[in-house]
Amino acid sequence: xxxxxxxxxxxxxxxxxxxxxxxxxxxxxxxxxxxxxxxxxxxxxxxxxxxxxxxxxxxxxxxxxxxxxxxxxxxxxxxxxxxxxxxxxxxxxxxxxxxxxxxxxxxxxxx
Amino acid sequence: xxxxxxxxxxxxxxxxxxxxxxxxxxxxxxxxxxxxxxxxxxxxxxxxxxxxxxxxxxxxxxxxxxxxxxxxxxxxxxxxxxxxxxxxxxxxxxxxxxxxxxxxxxxxxxx
Numbered sequence: 001x002x003x004x005x006x007x008x009x010x011x012x013x014x015x016x017x018x019x020x021x022x023x024x025x026x027x028x029x030x031x032x033x034x035x036x037x038x039x040x041x042x043x044x045x046x047x048x049x050x051x052x053x054x055x056x057x058x059x060x061x062x063x064x065x066x067x068x069x070x071x072x073x074x075x076x077x078x079x080x081x082x083x084x085x086x087x088x089x090x091x092x093x094x095x096x097x098x099x100x101x102x103x104x105x106x107x108x109x110x111x
Numbered sequence: 112x113x114x115x116x117x118x119x120x121x122x123x124x125x126x127x128x129x130x131x132x133x134x135x136x137x138x139x140x141x142x143x144x145x146x147x148x149x150x151x152x153x154x155x156x157x158x159x160x161x162x163x164x165x166x167x168x169x170x171x172x173x174x175x176x177x178x179x180x181x182x183x184x185x186x187x188x189x190x191x192x193x194x195x196x197x198x199x200x201x202x203x204x205x206x207x208x209x210x211x212x213x214x215x216x217x218x219x220x221x222x
Contacts, residue, residue: 033210042212042213042214042215043198044212045211045212048209048210050208059211090154090155092154092155092210094208096204097143097204099145099158099159099160100147100157100210101157102154102155102156104153
């Protein structure tokens with residue numbers, strides 16, 4: 001089975017901290033995605049990557065950056081965390097022409 | 112990517128077929144229709160996808176109209192565990208496969 005693993009289920013950080021959310025997939029998928037999910041707003045795409053070192057902005061990239069140095073790992077970075085970035089973050093990976101697999105999510109609270 | 116329109120909520124009796132509609136009237140020739148579902152507090156799960164032919168797998172059937180402007184996901188014998196938010200999205204294949212989710216349909220299966 002495909003596995004998409006997010007490094008933490010729950011995370012609490014302080015305002016202004018630099019935060020790294022890590023995602024690792026074990027199926028050699030080309031495409032990886034980061035989303036945030038908030039009540040009433042659904043799943044919103046932050047960034048995605050279709051190859052190592054390649055990245056594209058999603059619908060809400062402001063305040064975030066990403067890194068994909070290796071194919072299996074896609075990191076989401078909050079350069080200076082703010083309270084409005086408190087959310088559930090979901091990572092996904094996908095092979096060409098197939099369905100995506102999602103991680104279990106990281107619930108980030110910024111205080 | 113083309114946008115999709117889904118009803119915000121639907122109800123279904125346990126054991127009956129659940130038919131979830133999706134409108135994608137601006138879909139283009141190289142865009143596939145994908146369906147996912149998200150059970151509360153879990154990451155989304157891939158269900159099925161198709162281009163123009165009807166598709167069936169162990170989870171569901173996908174019926175796509177001849178003009179490809181709409182589709183229906185069919186859960187033939189809904190159970191209480193099928194209560195979830197169901198997302199219909201369209202994906203351009205062959206390039207960067209950006210996945211953008213809408214609000215989906217909240218399906219409630221009632222005993």
